[in-house]
Amino acid sequence: MDYLWEDTIAAIGTPIGKGAIGIVRISGKDSLKILKEIFRTKEGSKKEKFENRKMHYGLVVDRFEEPIDEVLAVYMRAPKTFTGEDIVEIHSHGGIVVVRKILREVLSKGARLAEPGEFSMRAFINGKIDLVQAEAINELINATSEVGAKLALKQLEGALSNKIKELRDKLLEVKAYIEAAVDFPDEEIEIFETGHIREKILEIVEKIEKLVSTYKDGKVLKEGIKVAIVGRPNVGKSSLLNAILKEERAIVTEIPGTTRDIIEETVTLKGIPLRLIDTAGIREAIDKVEQIGIERTMKSLEEADVILFVIDGSIGFTEEDRKISKVLKKKENVILVINKKDLGLKLSCRESIDWKECVELSAKSTEGIDELGEKIVNLVLLEPETILKGEEPLLTNERHRELLESAKKSLLKVIDSLDTGFESPEFISMDIDEALYSLGKIVGQVTTEDMLDIIFSKFCIGK
Missing domain, CATH: 1.20.120.430 (tRNA modification GTPase MnmE domain 2)
Known part of the structure; x- marks a missing residue:
């Protein structure tokens, strides 16, 4: 990015789309001058004096003196501002057309469109924040939990x-x-x-x-826990995804191999995002499309923080289950999920001594879903609030x-x-x-x- 630090910059500070309020932000030495050129009182006259940090009600007009919108405008004098420079904010009604027209007028008076992050960069350059704090602003904006x-x-x-x-x-x-x-x-x-x-x-x-x-705990709290749901076809993986999400997101049928590609959804548990991945059932593929889905499933196993190995408890361990378990037993982050408790179980967690973590549940009735959620979080980290209160x-x-x-x-x-x-x-x-x-x-x-x-x-x- 080729920055010219003497330039006055401007940008829309609110999301584009329908909304109650839209904000155009201006920063730089010409901010007040630009505001004076486009702002008019309700009576249509120019305003020469803007008190520092005080909202002023009036109109923004175009080059033909035609009103664009009724606004509230505030001038904030340097250096006690976010960027350390003079800042002007124009608060208009929300909506794509109005806000863009105001921005266009601001740019026509000598400001240039800001680059991504340029307001925060100017705050950093001017010593208002350090680089860690600048990055934290972006993380706060993008926080998903x-x-x-x-x-x-x-x-x-x-x-x-x-x-x-x-x-x-x-x-x-x-x-x-x-x-x-x-x-x-x-x-x-x-x-x-x-x-x-x-x-x-x-x-x-x-x-x-x-x-x-x-770092491990911090990364999990920031990005969430990646949870891969795996098992042979038709053991209830998609039903389990729907039960955790509390909505019908994945297609559920009696036909094995219905899920042929990766489905990823996010739900929040204890304030932490769970990134749930419903994978294709692991078996000998019957066609090329299913084979690609299974290959993606294997990749998901390597990237997952937690693996939910789902079996049909009403049937018990099958030969296909045993083949999958040989791969998963080498991993420390696996929870054995014995599903279909509502149909009666032929296998229990007490009998599954080879697995450190196990839960019996019914994806259909949602019995045991809360217990599974607790196990997922506890397998990866301690109570999140306890971690946040730590000294470090x-x-x-x-x-x-x-x-x-x-x-x-x-x-x-x-x-x-x-x-x-x-x-x-x-x-x-x-x-x-x-x-x-x-x-x-x-x-x-x-x-x-x-x-x-x-x-x-x-x-x-x-x-």
């Missing part, structure tokens, strides 16, 4: 940023200690003999490892995890140098600099144009 939204809000409030700052401050203390010994050799500062450096570095490494260990902020972003791992790797080089007797202050200082560089990239204290383009291009226009 209450827990995911809470997690993003904690990041936006600075939970992770503060932790990274704490790690950097501790590293800078160590670096200052080393450089003091290099710059003032006559002072005979004992760096390595006391073990002070090694102890401090190990303490930081431990904190990084603790933070990285939260949760990692949810792969970029953050990779950079923390990179910082840890650099610090372990320092430990290795100390343990092998290679105690050159200059080289150790370089390894610490590499760790500081990685930590700095997380919050944006070290950035490249390409990195910013990649991050902010994922944002919606207007944010």
Whole structure:
């Protein structure tokens, strides 16, 4: 993205479509000037004075002085704004035509259309937020569950940023200690003999490892639990999907092989999205289409956080079930689901001792569905609210995890140098600099144009 930071930018800040209110947002030095050019009082006269942060009622007009809509307009003076620049918001009636006409007038007066994420990027460039908080804004907008939204809000409030700052401050203390010994050799500062450096570095490494260990839970809370429903044809996989969703989403018939492709739906449980995947029944395919469906089923098994192995409990284990179980027994994330309890079971969980997790249920009557939901969540993580209340902020972003791992790797080089007797202050200082560089990239204290383009291009226009 080729940004011109002196430009005044504008975009629609509300979803396109029918709605009660539509908002056009403007940011930059010409924001107020543009507002004055297109805003008229109810009587049709120009308005020269706009009080800071006060809503003003009037009209937006086109170049022929024809009214476009009745609006509320607010001017917010820099630097106490989201972007750190002058901002104007024009609140009109919702609807595609009206909002787009207002935006067109704003652009005709000298603003340019904002790039995706450019408002947030300007907030970052102007020091209003750091890079972690900027990413949290996008995650908050795209959150698909209450827990995911809470997690993003904690990041936006600075939970992770503060932790990274704490790690950097501790590293800078160590670096200052080393450089003091290099710059003032006559002072005979004992760096390595006391073990002070090694102890401090190990303490930081431990904190990084603790933070990285939260990534699995954080990713689940943010993206949801991917649940693959597998088994031979006609054991009730699609009925189970419908029972969990509490709606008729998948086609259910007596004919084996009805589900010939992957069906994916999402439901929220304990505030966490469950991404349910109803797969094609695993058996010897009778045609090419079914074969493709079965191949996709096998791929889903590799990507799933939880696998529900469904069998027809009214029949018991068949030879086909046993073939599937040979594949699944190697995995730790399987729940055996004994279905069709309403027809009477010839197999129970007590008899299925080879499976760590098991539940008996009836997809038809929904008996046992709540118990299954509990088992799914508990197999992957603890109570979500308990995790969110933990002392450590949760990692949810792969970029953050990779950079923390990179910082840890650099610090372990320092430990290795100390343990092998290679105690050159200059080289150790370089390894610490590499760790500081990685930590700095997380919050944006070290950035490249390409990195910013990649991050902010994922944002919606207007944010």
